[in-house]
Amino acid sequence: MSDTVAHADPAPGSADAPGATKRSGRRLDGETVLMLVVPPVLVLLTFAGYVVWRQTADLTGAELEQLAWPLVIDLIQRHVSLTLVSSALVVLIAVPLGIGLTRGPLRRISPLVVGVANAGQGAPSIGLIVLLAIWVGYGFWTAVISLTLYGILPVLRNTVTGLQGVDPTLVEAGRGLGMSSAAVLLRVELPLALPVIMAGVRTALVLVVGTATLATFINGGGLGAIIQTGISLFLPSLIVAGAVLVALLALLIEWLGRVLELVARPKGV
Amino acid sequence: MSTEHAMEPTSEESTAERAESQVSGAEIVLEDVVKQYPGQASPAVESLSLTIPAGEIVMFVGPSGCGKTTSLKMINRLIEPTSGTIRIDGEDARSQSENALRRKIGYVIQGGSLFPHLTVAKNIAIVPKLLGWDTRRVQERIDELLDLVGLDPAKYRDRYPRELSGGQQQRVGVARGLAADPPVLLMDEPFGAVDPITRQRLQDELLSIQRELRKTIVCVTHDIDEAIKLGDRILILKEGARVAQYDTPEVVLGAPADEFVEDFVGSGSSLKQLSLVRVSEVELHRPVTATVGEKVDDVRRRAEAAGERSVVLLDGRGRPVSWPWLRQLKGDSVVEPADELITIDQRATLNDALDTMLSSSHGGAVVTGDRDQYLGVVVFDAVTDHIRSLEEQAHE
Numbered sequence: 001m002s003d004t005v006a007h008a009d010p011a012p013g014s015a016d017a018p019g020a021t022k023r024s025g026r027r028l029d030g031e032t033v034l035m036l037v038v039p040p041v042l043v044l045l046t047f048a049g050y051v052v053w054r055q056t057a058d059l060t061g062a063e064l065e066q067l068a069w070p071l072v073i074d075l076i077q078r079h080v081s082l083t084l085v086s087s088a089l090v091v092l093i094a095v096p097l098g099i100g101l102t103r104g105p106l107r108r109i110s111p112l113v114v115g116v117a118n119a120g121q122g123a124p125s126i127g128l129i130v131l132l133a134i135w136v137g138y139g140f141w142t143a144v145i146s147l148t149l150y151g152i153l154p155v156l157r158n159t160v161t162g163l164q165g166v167d168p169t170l171v172e173a174g175r176g177l178g179m180s181s182a183a184v185l186l187r188v189e190l191p192l193a194l195p196v197i198m199a200g201v202r203t204a205l206v207l208v209v210g211t212a213t214l215a216t217f218i219n220g221g222g223l224g225a226i227i228q229t230g231i232s233l234f235l236p237s238l239i240v241a242g243a244v245l246v247a248l249l250a251l252l253i254e255w256l257g258r259v260l261e262l263v264a265r266p267k268g269v
Numbered sequence: 270m271s272t273e274h275a276m277e278p279t280s281e282e283s284t285a286e287r288a289e290s291q292v293s294g295a296e297i298v299l300e301d302v303v304k305q306y307p308g309q310a311s312p313a314v315e316s317l318s319l320t321i322p323a324g325e326i327v328m329f330v331g332p333s334g335c336g337k338t339t340s341l342k343m344i345n346r347l348i349e350p351t352s353g354t355i356r357i358d359g360e361d362a363r364s365q366s367e368n369a370l371r372r373k374i375g376y377v378i379q380g381g382s383l384f385p386h387l388t389v390a391k392n393i394a395i396v397p398k399l400l401g402w403d404t405r406r407v408q409e410r411i412d413e414l415l416d417l418v419g420l421d422p423a424k425y426r427d428r429y430p431r432e433l434s435g436g437q438q439q440r441v442g443v444a445r446g447l448a449a450d451p452p453v454l455l456m457d458e459p460f461g462a463v464d465p466i467t468r469q470r471l472q473d474e475l476l477s478i479q480r481e482l483r484k485t486i487v488c489v490t491h492d493i494d495e496a497i498k499l500g501d502r503i504l505i506l507k508e509g510a511r512v513a514q515y516d517t518p519e520v521v522l523g524a525p526a527d528e529f530v531e532d533f534v535g536s537g538s539s540l541k542q543l544s545l546v547r548v549s550e551v552e553l554h555r556p557v558t559a560t561v562g563e564k565v566d567d568v569r570r571r572a573e574a575a576g577e578r579s580v581v582l583l584d585g586r587g588r589p590v591s592w593p594w595l596r597q598l599k600g601d602s603v604v605e606p607a608d609e610l611i612t613i614d615q616r617a618t619l620n621d622a623l624d625t626m627l628s629s630s631h632g633g634a635v636v637t638g639d640r641d642q643y644l645g646v647v648v649f650d651a652v653t654d655h656i657r658s659l660e661e662q663a664h665e
Contacts, residue, residue: 167382169378169379169380169382170382170384170385172347172378172382173376173378173382173384174384174395175347175371176345176347176371176376176378176455177371177372177376177395177396177399177445178368178369178370178371178372178396178399179368179395179399180368183399188384191386192384192385192386266386267386267429268385268386268387268388268429268430268431269385269386
């Protein structure tokens with residue numbers, strides 16, 4: 001993630017460097033274009049391959065049952081809603097928390113909070129999910145809670161880093177011009193920190209979409225169900241099919257995060 | 270606007286000069302202002318009392334850590350004084366909210382400190398919008414200010430700060446500070462981040478803007494030459510913001526209050542005196558001029574008749590664009606060259622003129638007046654003559 005935290009402002013003039021296209025103050029370099037085009041193409045090709053395999057391969061009854069299109073589509077929908085609901089909660093919790101940790105007296109405890117969150121990230125996700133299920137019960141919302149807890153760290157850390165990375169003279173300039181501290185936060189600090197925060201959101205999306213595979217263990221649903229069935233019935237075709245579908249979904253969500261990141265980046269920065 | 274009761278004697282000529290245009294600035298009075306940071310043995314500002322007359326430029330100078338920036342920031346309450354009062358136009362700075370106060374005080378910082386995610390126009394519009402101006406008035410003001418600081422509104426309005434040079438960013442910073450037409454402008458090392466030639470030009474422009482607007486400008490600098498050039502008065506501070514001397518540049522240079530001031534102002538005092546003399550005060554040489562588009566043969570004949578080997582080339586609007594040698598004139602008619610001519614404003618000091626001359630192959634510098642109109646050329650001999658007359662005066 002280190003590549004997303006630091007956003008060095010290129011010197012004026014470097015915008016004309018070869019390979020950079022300039023469009024009303026926003027630049028797309030070659031690497032960004034590549035990362036925007038390649039994943040969806042790759043996902044489409046692989047999915048087409050999966051469809052061909054699914055329609056032509058000689059499958060047993062259990063396999064056919066597990067890979068029936070209505071069921072698979074339902075599982076994908078469930079997986080996506082687990083991911084999106086958890087990620088939305090992550091943003092709603094982590095961004096305000098990160099803002100709070102960069103202001104006033106809380107500023108002093110921000111290394112402590114980020115440290116605790118860092119340590120929490122090290123805990124195995126399966127453990128977190130199962131323990132939480134024993135405590136609050138099984139189901140979709142338990143899965144959402146544990147996925148949310150799991151996704152908070154990158155967004156929290158990047159919110160704090162992003163806000164701390166805003167040039168303090170700009171904050172003082174805003175205050176010196178007579179903007180209230182809330183106005184400086186909303187109109188100067190957050191827009192300038194947004195690229196870093198969005199990089200954190202993208203990381204959280206990827207973490208959550210992967211971890212959501214485990215939700216099936218606590219009746220949370222999702223594409224993990226296909227893999228789990230494959231393991232318990234010892235059907236490698238199901239394991240591979242489930243894994244491929246999860247991987248494709250993760251790539252797609254990652255790509256969505258990149259698009260969001262690009263759209264959210266303020267012009268001129 | 271308000272009467273002048275300066276603490277120290279003022280030189281009469283600067284008072285007379287000041288009467289010529291309408292003063293729009295406000296008087297600032299500091300009374301026993303103290304700033305003590307918790308946990309520090311000695312206060313950052315011990316007890317500062319000062320009157321800054323309306324419509325003047327007062328320069329705060331002193332060694333680093335002397336409290337000059339702290340003193341400046343207490344005027345717009347970016348730093349709250351521990352005790353004492355600050356009155357602007359007779360009104361206590363603490364009688365209103367800090368945000369309301371700051372919207373009436375322009376603030377310009379080193380490098381411009383423009384918001385990188387906002388266009389030039391939006392940067393300038395910040396304070397007018399906070400004050401609730403309507404869109405049309407804001408747009409008109411933006412164009413007016415860009416014009417004032419010498420940037421073409423149509424070309425620069427919608428650019429982002431990173432698309433501007435350092436000097437241009439600083440100009441926009443000044444425009445942003447002046448946006449709501451505040452009576453007071455605070456500047457914190459405004460020209461510290463640009464190269465010497467750009468700095469000199471920005472200083473000249475500030476003087477020209479000030480001639481028009483007559484704001485009260487308080488400016489922090491560590492550069493004594495800048496203080497001498499820009500200041501109607503100079504405040505020299507020692508550690509703890511104790512006043513070493515507060516007077517006009519002439520008095521500071523001619524009669525330093527103590528050894529500290531003498532050391533700070535520096536030896537080479539007669540060289541420093543050059544910072545007190547404006548180019549407009551010495552006699553300008555008037556070489557042969559030519560206008561873009563004229564026949565080269567005509568120009569050559571005219572120059573040779575006058576015994577000159579070079580001509581000053583003006584554009585259609587009387588602004589100097591280059592200073593070529595005759596042998597550099599080629600082709601049929603005179604064309605405008607690609608590279609820019611470095612000129613100096615008539616308000617520039619002889620010190621600036623010397624700097625510019627040294628980088629010119631002609632041993633002189635082209636002088637311009639308002640709106641960059643051509644006035645003449647200041648040559649090396651004129652400066653040395655002036656130094657000689659200064660020395661003669663000193664002997665008498």
